[in-house]
Amino acid sequence: MELVCPAGSLPALKRAVDEGANAVYFGFQNATNARQFAGLNFTDKRAREGIDYAHARGCRVFCAINTYPQQSSLAQWRAAVDQAASLQVDALILADPGLLAYAAERHPDIPRHLSVQGSATSHEALAFYHREFGIRRAVLPRVLSIHQVRDLARHSPVELEVFAFGSLCIMAEGRCYLSSYLTGESPNTHGVCSPAAHVRWEETASGRESRLNGVLIDRYRADEQAGYPTLCKGRFNVEGDVGHAIEAPTSLNTLDLLPQLAALGIKAIKIEGRQRSPAYVASVTRVWRQVLDHLHQAGDDYRPQADWSAALAPLAEGSTHTLGAYERDWK
Amino acid sequence: MTAASLELSLGPVSFYWTRERYFAFYEQACHWPLTSVTLGETVCSRRRDMKLADWLEIGHQLAAAGKQVILGSQTLIESNADLRDLTRLCDNGDFLVEANDMSAVHRLSEAGLPFVGGPALNLYNVPTLEILKHAGMFRFVAPVELPGADLARLLADAREAGLALDCEVLAYGHLPLAWSSRCFTARHHQHPKDRCQFVCQDYPEGLSLTTQDDSRRLFTLNGIQTLSGACQDLRHELAEMAAMGVSAARLSPRSEGMDEVVADFDLARQGRYPAPSPLALVDAELCNGYWHGQAGMDLAPVLED
Numbered sequence: 001m002e003l004v005c006p007a008g009s010l011p012a013l014k015r016a017v018d019e020g021a022n023a024v025y026f027g028f029q030n031a032t033n034a035r036q037f038a039g040l041n042f043t044d045k046r047a048r049e050g051i052d053y054a055h056a057r058g059c060r061v062f063c064a065i066n067t068y069p070q071q072s073s074l075a076q077w078r079a080a081v082d083q084a085a086s087l088q089v090d091a092l093i094l095a096d097p098g099l100l101a102y103a104a105e106r107h108p109d110i111p112r113h114l115s116v117q118g119s120a121t122s123h124e125a126l127a128f129y130h131r132e133f134g135i136r137r138a139v140l141p142r143v144l145s146i147h148q149v150r151d152l153a154r155h156s157p158v159e160l161e162v163f164a165f166g167s168l169c170i171m172a173e174g175r176c177y178l179s180s181y182l183t184g185e186s187p188n189t190h191g192v193c194s195p196a197a198h199v200r201w202e203e204t205a206s207g208r209e210s211r212l213n214g215v216l217i218d219r220y221r222a223d224e225q226a227g228y229p230t231l232c233k234g235r236f237n238v239e240g241d242v243g244h245a246i247e248a249p250t251s252l253n254t255l256d257l258l259p260q261l262a263a264l265g266i267k268a269i270k271i272e273g274r275q276r277s278p279a280y281v282a283s284v285t286r287v288w289r290q291v292l293d294h295l296h297q298a299g300d301d302y303r304p305q306a307d308w309s310a311a312l313a314p315l316a317e318g319s320t321h322t323l324g325a326y327e328r329d330w331k
Numbered sequence: 332m333t334a335a336s337l338e339l340s341l342g343p344v345s346f347y348w349t350r351e352r353y354f355a356f357y358e359q360a361c362h363w364p365l366t367s368v369t370l371g372e373t374v375c376s377r378r379r380d381m382k383l384a385d386w387l388e389i390g391h392q393l394a395a396a397g398k399q400v401i402l403g404s405q406t407l408i409e410s411n412a413d414l415r416d417l418t419r420l421c422d423n424g425d426f427l428v429e430a431n432d433m434s435a436v437h438r439l440s441e442a443g444l445p446f447v448g449g450p451a452l453n454l455y456n457v458p459t460l461e462i463l464k465h466a467g468m469f470r471f472v473a474p475v476e477l478p479g480a481d482l483a484r485l486l487a488d489a490r491e492a493g494l495a496l497d498c499e500v501l502a503y504g505h506l507p508l509a510w511s512s513r514c515f516t517a518r519h520h521q522h523p524k525d526r527c528q529f530v531c532q533d534y535p536e537g538l539s540l541t542t543q544d545d546s547r548r549l550f551t552l553n554g555i556q557t558l559s560g561a562c563q564d565l566r567h568e569l570a571e572m573a574a575m576g577v578s579a580a581r582l583s584p585r586s587e588g589m590d591e592v593v594a595d596f597d598l599a600r601q602g603r604y605p606a607p608s609p610l611a612l613v614d615a616e617l618c619n620g621y622w623h624g625q626a627g628m629d630l631a632p633v634l635e636d
Contacts, residue, residue, distance in 0.1 A: 074457075132462060176510075177509065181559055216543055239538070246515060
């Protein structure tokens with residue numbers, strides 16, 4: 001299985017390559033990708049340098065242009081596809097059907113991967129993208145149980161990439177409009193979720209409060225560690241119960257599932273986290289390189305090692321891990 | 332300006348009702364001034380009180396009352412069983428289908444059947460509409476987050492490209508905002524999803540989620556679906572919709588007072604806005620922000636013209 005790692009910046013890209021990523025993925029500095037953060041992502045010059053660095057070391061580079069262009073901004077998204085093509089990326093990660101068609105027509109030789117933002121959760125949906133746009137690979141949304149992944153993999157017309165580690169979207173990706181409901185900006189349209197420009201912190205008599213566009217997302221006691229107010233991970237009131245009604249801050253970690261994923265023929269595992277620091281990317285890549293090498297050598301004797309979990313635990317959101325939807329009970 | 336030519340359509344019921352409630356509701360709907368009605372369970376495969384045969388029976392009643400009937404497909408397809416249900420739905424032989432994900436689009440296009448593109452298909456631009464039109468789509472529901480100005484541009488450019496497509500806008504109701512593999516209603520009751528005891532049926536208008544200080548009803552939990560806390564109300568925007576070429580305003584069913592909602596929208600498309608009756612059953616926080624290019628939860632001031 002291939003290890004696909006996040007590159008939110010040139011230093012992060014280099015660290016991922018150095019630590020043994022088989023591929024890295026990046027986006028440009030605008031709304032054409034789903035991780036539009038201030039100070040993150042790549043200019044043309046930095047992308048060129050990163051791609052040269054990766055290619056010289058046998059690592060492939062994917063470019064994520066995985067948000068949905070509006071009718072008035074088609075030109076910008078198409079320009080991003082053309083730019084990625086001229087940079088000679090190894091694959092384009094796309095979600096919008098119109099943009100997939102554009103890439104297939106203009107740059108047929110560059111493989112197209114269906115982004116997780118394409119929200120394809122069945123082999124029937126993948127068959128549509130395969131038939132229409134000749135996609136080579138799809139990244140699966142984090143909503144399927146391991147049994148559902150198995151059923152899908154059995155009939156999939158394309159290679160599959162699944163998330164192995166990192167922050168967890170609780171909603172089917174590409175079909176979550178919660179962020180724009182609160183702020184007017186969503187992953188689909190602006191490449192952001194719960195954008196920082198709308199975040200306010202306030203110290204109040206009831207505790208430290210985080211707000212998103214004025215809406216109270218969470219309130220922390222003095223002894224609690226405050227987290228970023230991603231709106232689905234706040235604490236809300238449902239019939240008098242105040243708590244994480246949607247999802248608690250936690251990270252996905254599939255160390256225990258890896259042999260099963262390999263047995264299903266999953267082609268690549270993806271590490272989430274383009275918004276994370278180069279040091280984080282280096283640590284996670286280092287561990288997962290060891291994991292995959294161990295799996296390759298040990299085969300059926302694969303056992304998750306204690307020091308892997310120990311290395312990954314402090315890197316998790318909320319310092320806790322879950323198998324997420326892969327595990328039926330989580331639902 | 333009025334929107335007399337704008338049709339009214341009824342969207343699928345988001346919530347999980349009892350069988351009796353569905354039948355009683357649609358019996359009333361036969362008498363409402365609606366052009367089309369979308370039926371079916373679009374949220375959760377565990378909601379099985381209504382069989383396909385029941386939906387077809389209701390469909391035939393509505394068709395006899397002169398409504399165009401569409402069957403909505405499940406939005407989040409996860410299992411082989413979901414795909415089998417989808418196949419049965421697409422092969423029903425009587426009514427057209429609203430495709431709520433690309434699995435349905437593929438199945439319907441392979442079968443050569445015309446279909447409606449649902450609101451979660453992410454149809455934001457003309458090239459995408461062209462692909463779906465080629466696959467058999469004859470009507471689409473605009474994405475909930477699409478501002479009115481962007482929709483006007485999209486429809487104008489689609490016409491210019493020679494694309495003849497009907498367009499519906501979700502004009503009334505809690506907005507469908509997200510789908511998860513997790514069931515939030517079952518989780519609230521500390522039931523595992525596989526043994527949810529069908530608690531959704533206790534909430535015929537969903538389960539309200541508010542901020543900790545109760546200052547705002549933020550979302551409406553509805554099983555695996557998250558709806559807006561506020562109720563979208565675009566009755567004052569109908570003329571604008573008609574002018575840009577929207578063909579129908581879609582009203583999303585609620586369990587009480589839906590006859591009043593339909594009657595109000597019927598008047599509104601004639602430019603009439605009677606003061607709400609003090610006895611009105613419908614009393615929810617309203618929003619229209621998406622249409623006005625703002626946060627969806629916002630309520631922008633409107634002009635009564």
